[in-house]
Amino acid sequence: QPVNIPIKGRHVFITGGSSGIGLALAHKAISEGARVSLLARSLSKLEEAKKSLHLAYGVDVGIFTADVRDYDAVKRAVVDAGPIDVLVVNHGIFVPQALEKQDLDEVKLMIDVNLMGSFNVIKAALPLMKVRKDNRPASIALMSSQAGQVGIYGYSAYSASKFGLRGLAEALQQELISDNIHISVIYPPDTETPGLEEERKIRPEMTNMIAGSGSVLKAEDVAKKTLDGIKSASFSISFKMEGQMLAIATAGASPQRSFFTAFLELLFSPLSRLITLLFLSNIYRSISKSHAN
Ligand SMILES: NC(=O)C1=CN([C@@H]2O[C@H](COP(=O)(O)OP(=O)(O)OC[C@H]3O[C@@H](n4cnc5c(N)ncnc54)[C@H](OP(=O)(O)O)[C@@H]3O)[C@@H](O)[C@H]2O)C=CC1
Numbered sequence: 001q002p003v004n005i006p007i008k009g010r011h012v013f014i015t016g017g018s019s020g021i022g023l024a025l026a027h028k029a030i031s032e033g034a035r036v037s038l039l040a041r042s043l044s045k046l047e048e049a050k051k052s053l054h055l056a057y058g059v060d061v062g063i064f065t066a067d068v069r070d071y072d073a074v075k076r077a078v079v080d081a082g083p084i085d086v087l088v089v090n091h092g093i094f095v096p097q098a099l100e101k102q103d104l105d106e107v108k109l110m111i112d113v114n115l116m117g118s119f120n121v122i123k124a125a126l127p128l129m130k131v132r133k134d135n136r137p138a139s140i141a142l143m144s145s146q147a148g149q150v151g152i153y154g155y156s157a158y159s160a161s162k163f164g165l166r167g168l169a170e171a172l173q174q175e176l177i178s179d180n181i182h183i184s185v186i187y188p189p190d191t192e193t194p195g196l197e198e199e200r201k202i203r204p205e206m207t208n209m210i211a212g213s214g215s216v217l218k219a220e221d222v223a224k225k226t227l228d229g230i231k232s233a234s235f236s237i238s239f240k241m242e243g244q245m246l247a248i249a250t251a252g253a254s255p256q257r258s259f260f261t262a263f264l265e266l267l268f269s270p271l272s273r274l275i276t277l278l279f280l281s282n283i284y285r286s287i288s289k290s291h292a293n
C-alpha cells in the first residue's frame, strides 16, 4: 500500500547534520516545515550550521554534540531532543585505500562509525519513536552509497560498512512495520561535500577512475531526492540513470512498495545484469592494464 510520511510540523533528527548531505537535508526539511535537530561531534561546525539555517529560514534547530560511537552520549542527545518522527542516520566517514595498505585501525574506525554508530543511533532513538503520540507514519532513513551496492577498489571497509546498513535495514523493516515505521536506504554517487573534498586528496587513482564512471551530484540534489523518497516511504532511494540501473541490478530481496517500479525491476533485470557485467569487465580490464604498467 502507498504510504505518505508527512514532514510539516514533525521532528526530523539528522546525524552528521552539520555538513554536506546532512546539512543540505536540514535545509530541505526546514523549508518543508519540519522541526529539525542535528547531531555531530564538532560543536563549532554545529553552531555554524545552526547560524546558516537561522539566516535562511529564521528558525532555530536543536544541536547535539556526540560521537556516534558513544552510545551513552547518543542516548542523552536523543532523549534531550525529544521524540523523533523522521530519523536520518546520515553520519559517515570514508578513507579510501587498498586493504593491504590500510591500517586495521582505519578499517575498524569506518566500521565503528558507519555501521556500529548507526546501530547506536537507532537503538537510542527507537523507544521514543515507537511511543510517539500521533500515530502517523514515521521513518528511519539510512545513508548508504553506490559503494553499498557494488564493492569498489579502495573501499573494502567503506563498502562493507555500507553493505551492512542494507542488511540492518531489511531486517529492521520487518521488525517495525507494525509500528508504522518505514525504512529507507539511500544510495548516492559521489556528491560535492566537504567530506568528498577531503577524500579526493587521498583517493587511489583506481578508485577515482571507477567512481568517475558514476555521476557527481550536488548535495542539494541528493537532499531533495532523499526527502522525496522518505516522504513516499521508498525502501531504496537511487539517483540518475546509472543509479536506477544499479538499483535494479541489486534489487535482491529488498522490499518494493511501488508496483510500477517492481514491474520495471522485472522487465529490466536481465539487461541491468548485462550492463553490470560489462561495467565490471571494464573495471577488471583497467586494473590489469594499470597493473601491467
Ligand atoms: N559525499 C559523497 O560523495 C557521498 C557520501 N555518502 C554518505 O553520505 C553521508 C554524508 O557524507 P558527506 O555529507 O559527504 O560527509 P561530510 O564529511 O561532509 O559530513 C559528515 C558529517 O558526519 C559527522 N560525523 C562524522 N563522524 C562522526 C561521528 N563519529 N559521530 C558523529 N558525527 C560524525 C560530521 O560532523 P563531525 O565531524 O563534527 O562529527 C559531519 O556532520 C556519509 O554517510 C557518506 O558515507 C554517500 C555517497 C556519496
Ligand SMILES: CCCCCCCCCCCCCCCC(=O)[C@@H](N)CO
Pocket: 094, 144, 145, 146, 147, 150, 152, 158, 188, 189, 190, 191, 196, 199, 210, 211, 212, 213, 214, 242, 243, 245, 246, 249, 272, 275, 276, 279
Ligand atoms: C548496473 C550498471 C552499473 C553502472 C555503473 C555505476 C557506477 C558505479 C560507481 C560506484 C561509485 C561509488 C561512489 C561512492 C561514493 C561515496 O560513497 C564516496 N564519495 C564516499 O567514499
